[in-house]
Amino acid sequence: MNTRKPPERAMHPIDKAILDERMSALRGHREADEKAILAGFNEGEVEQWRKENERKDAARDEEEQRRTAERVGRRIQAQLAGCHIPPKFSGASFGHAASSSQSKGLQGVPAVGRGG
Amino acid sequence: MAEEGRYDGRMGLILTGAPGNGKTSLAIASLRRFVERTEGEDPASFWNVNHSLQTIRQSFDEDRRQEGSSILDVCRASFIVLDDFDKVGRVTAWVEEQFYALINGLYVEERRVIVTTNLSARRLLEMLDDSLASRLMEMCTEVAMAPHDYRAAS
Numbered sequence: 001m002n003t004r005k006p007p008e009r010a011m012h013p014i015d016k017a018i019l020d021e022r023m024s025a026l027r028g029h030r031e032a033d034e035k036a037i038l039a040g041f042n043e044g045e046v047e048q049w050r051k052e053n054e055r056k057d058a059a060r061d062e063e064e065q066r067r068t069a070e071r072v073g074r075r076i077q078a079q080l081a082g083c084h085i086p087p088k089f090s091g092a093s094f095g096h097a098a099s100s101s102q103s104k105g106l107q108g109v110p111a112v113g114r115g116g
Numbered sequence: 117m118a119e120e121g122r123y124d125g126r127m128g129l130i131l132t133g134a135p136g137n138g139k140t141s142l143a144i145a146s147l148r149r150f151v152e153r154t155e156g157e158d159p160a161s162f163w164n165v166n167h168s169l170q171t172i173r174q175s176f177d178e179d180r181r182q183e184g185s186s187i188l189d190v191c192r193a194s195f196i197v198l199d200d201f202d203k204v205g206r207v208t209a210w211v212e213e214q215f216y217a218l219i220n221g222l223y224v225e226e227r228r229v230i231v232t233t234n235l236s237a238r239r240l241l242e243m244l245d246d247s248l249a250s251r252l253m254e255m256c257t258e259v260a261m262a263p264h265d266y267r268a269a270s
Contacts, residue, residue, distance in 0.1 A: 072155045072156065075155060075156030075157070076151055076152055076155060076156040077156075078156065079151045079156035079158075079159065079160060080148065080151055080156075080160075082159070082160075082161075083147060083151070083160050083161055083162045084161075084162055085144055085147070085148075085162050086162075086164070089140055089141055089144045092140075092141040092142075092144040092145045092148065093145050093148050093149070094145050094148075094149055
């Protein structure tokens with residue numbers, strides 16, 4: 001006969017795992033899964049929580065990457081603005097080497113914007 | 117070179133060639149690539165030498181304290197384009213003094229420099245004091261651009 005005291009729902013191990021997951025997401029999930037199963041939840045529920053956590057992780061990572069890219073982009077733009085590049089040459093870059101006919105005069109050098 | 121990561125602190129370029137053949141564009145494209153690769157962390161600077169010296173001269177007239185700071189500012193940048201290096205106008209003692217502060221500052225700080233000029237490197241170095249020519253030669257390699265005038269072609 002199982003005499004173990006049922007777990008309190010308010011202190012659900014999954015909740016604890018969610019708090020911990022930022023520190024160690026993968027390990028945290030695995031432990032949470034194990035704790036949840038030990039606590040008497042069925043595998044279907046645990047699987048659902050796991051998937052939900054993974055989805056949240058992915059969304060958070062994506063958002064973080066987007067914010068980082070924005071931050072870097074702003075920093076690059078600010079740095080370039082501080083260079084005082086004349087407007088005439090503001091488009092000069094190595095970005096269109098393959099399609100630009102301007103590379104013809106610059107042997108071995110990627111094409112850049114017009115002017116000299 | 118910047119793309120391949122070979123553009124180290126002791127290496128610069130003197131882009132030489134006729135007007136309109138893309139020296140400034142190539143230099144600015146390199147500067148832009150440097151800023152992108154360093155994710156905007158390292159300061160970079162574009163200097164049209166004639167224009168910048170005029171600006172310094174004007175600020176000098178307005179406030180003596182401003183003069184030295186502009187030269188020091190450009191020396192703080194990790195990557196510097198010095199455009200139309202030979203177009204300094206009349207070479208006065210003041211211009212020579214500025215050039216010395218500029219080139220020596222870039223030299224001792226081991227900055228990455230791209231110089232553009234319509235003159236050959238040899239002619240350009242002849243313009244300079246021996247000590248500055250020596251520093252510039254140590255910092256830079258000449259790249260002679262192919263003779264094609266994109267301005268005329270456009």
